[in-house]
Amino acid sequence: MEAVAYTNFRKELKTYFKQVNEDRVPLFVTNKNPEDDVVVLAKDDYDSIMESVRIMSNKQLMAKINKGDEQFAKGKGKVRELIDD
Incomplete structure (x- = not known):
């Protein structure tokens, strides 16, 4: 910086x-x-930081994210191809 x-x-x-x-x-x-x-x-960088703070402050959302991380770590994740329009 x-x-x-x-x-x-x-x-x-x-x-x-x-x-x-x-x-x-x-x-x-x-x-x-x-x-x-x-x-x-930059405003876009500020907005990104504030969105991260909002997400990390939401206990329910973080619980879902952590659960997904745990499932993926245990090999229960699925890789999918993106669909092009």
């Missing part, structure tokens, strides 16, 4: 936004006060 000082980030805001979105790499923005540091990431 690249780091940039807030002053430089502010001066080149558009450039850094474009870089974050194109490279899909978060940007660490530092401040004089470390409590004000932030991380900038």
